[in-house]
Amino acid sequence: MKTLKIFSLRKAVLVIGTTMVFLLFSSLNTTESISNTPTKHVVSIYQMKFVPEKIQVKKGDIIEWVNKDIVPHDVTELNKKWASKTLNKGDSFSKKITTNFDYFCSIHIVMKGSVSIKD
Structure with a gap:
């Protein structure tokens, strides 16, 4: 049972970490596109x-x-x-x-x- 909790915790950390990295790179790309918009x-x-x-x-x-x-x-x-x-x-x-x-x-x-x- 303890092994199952550790596995679930690792999986949750991996999912949250991957999501945060994805969101970080998505926001950087959006900022870059905005700054390249002609004035x-x-x-x-x-x-x-x-x-x-x-x-x-x-x-x-x-x-x-x-x-x-x-x-x-x-x-x-x-x-x-x-x-x-x-x-x-x-x-x-x-x-x-x-x-x-x-x-x-x-x-x-x-x-x-x-x-x-x-x-």
């Missing part, structure tokens, strides 16, 4: 400015430019590798960020901004 950043276009003018994001994050101004604007990469369509008031343009870049409004060339990737 959305908003740059407002207002009063002939990009606000904020300079923004730092993580690689893979998304920036959304929203035109809150009364005149049309666009978002054009400095070397014209890409550009948004013309954004009228209320329109927006989103881009997944993979590298550092400077940009400007090709309609109003005094409007400039920059995006840099932080570690």
